[in-house]
Amino acid sequence: MRSEKGRPESFTRAARKAQIVGCAIEVIAEVGFAQASIRKIADRVGIAMSAVLYHFGSKDNLVDAIVEHMYRTMLARVVPALDAAPTSAEKLDVYIRCCIEYFGTHRVALQALASLGTGYRPSDGRRFEELGLRPDIAAQLASLDPAIILRAGQNDGEFGDFPVESTATALRGAVNGVVEKILREPDYDAKGYGEDLVEMFGRIVRGARCASPRSGGGDVVPHIPS
Numbered sequence: 001m002r003s004e005k006g007r008p009e010s011f012t013r014a015a016r017k018a019q020i021v022g023c024a025i026e027v028i029a030e031v032g033f034a035q036a037s038i039r040k041i042a043d044r045v046g047i048a049m050s051a052v053l054y055h056f057g058s059k060d061n062l063v064d065a066i067v068e069h070m071y072r073t074m075l076a077r078v079v080p081a082l083d084a085a086p087t088s089a090e091k092l093d094v095y096i097r098c099c100i101e102y103f104g105t106h107r108v109a110l111q112a113l114a115s116l117g118t119g120y121r122p123s124d125g126r127r128f129e130e131l132g133l134r135p136d137i138a139a140q141l142a143s144l145d146p147a148i149i150l151r152a153g154q155n156d157g158e159f160g161d162f163p164v165e166s167t168a169t170a171l172r173g174a175v176n177g178v179v180e181k182i183l184r185e186p187d188y189d190a191k192g193y194g195e196d197l198v199e200m201f202g203r204i205v206r207g208a209r210c211a212s213p214r215s216g217g218g219d220v221v222p223h224i225p226s
Contacts, residue, residue, distance in 0.1 A: 017055050020045055021069050024062060029111035033119040038062075060123050063116060067132030070109055074102050075140045082144070088153030092205065095146055096197045099175045103182055104190030110179055146171045150205065159205040171201055 009017075023044040028036040038059060042049045056062040078098040085091040103110060117128055133141075147168035153159035174197055181188045 013055070016051075017065065018069075020047075020052055020055060020062070021065050024066055025069075025109055025112045028066075028115050029108045033112075033115045036115075063120055063122075064131050066112070066116070068134060068137065069132075070106075070113060071132050071137045071141070073106070073109075074099075075137065075144075077102050078144060079140055088149055088156060088158045089202070089205070091149045092146070092153070092201065093198050095144070095149060096171075096175060096201065097194050100178055100190050100194030100197070103179055104188075104194075107182055107186070111183060114179075114183060153205060160207045162204060162207070167201075167204060171197075174201075 020041065024036065024041045027041050027044050031040070038049050038052050041062075042052045045052070052062070056065060078095070081094045081098050082091055085094045120128065122128065122131065145168070147164055150159065150162075150164045150168055154161070154164065178188075178190055178193055181193070182190055
């Protein structure tokens with residue numbers, strides 16, 4: 001982790017910032033962003049308010065760090081698993097299972113993110129979805145686009161003919177749609193839902209059908225994120 005000036009942070013400072021971020025997520029999840037004051041977060045950590053501000057400067061910077069932390073924890077789980085999968089079919093299964101698994105095991109973080117999404121507006125004019133997007137994070141997120149997996153599978157002859165963009169949109173929606181269920185139903189079987197998606201989308205991509213202008217047949221060129 002680096003400071004805002006680009007210098008590597010000390011282990012002690014990085015650990016303290018991570019502790020503050022973790023406690024902030026807990027507080028926001030419990031009481032909502034509007035009620036999650038710097039004082040409440042500092043009390044949860046067991047430090048003074050001034051110490052929180054020393055490390056982050058403002059509540060805006062703290063929120064940015066929270067979102068960045070959520071991205072990094074998710075990417076740390078999904079990206080290595082995707083890289084280790086040798087075929088497009090296995091990558092597709094890994095994408096579904098890992099994303100659903102992450103959502104299912106990070107309910108507190110999802111609750112905090114939901115509260116931030118509805119109750120927080122960045123003071124610097126950025127959109128909420130722009131928060132936490134360091135260049136390396138943005139590049140890794142782009143690599144998780146399921147359309148890349150689907151196109152590669154078609155080009156390799158591993159998958160049948162289907163409309164890539166529409167299928168990718170449906171898959172993203174199906175994966176992200178589980179978040180609301182997890183938040184509303186603490187005992188929801190997210191893992192079982194993930195296995196259902198693996199089976200359903202496996203049938204879609206392995207099936208064959210007549211080429212259409214929307215699918216582009218077998219001449220689909222992989223999209224390389226810029």
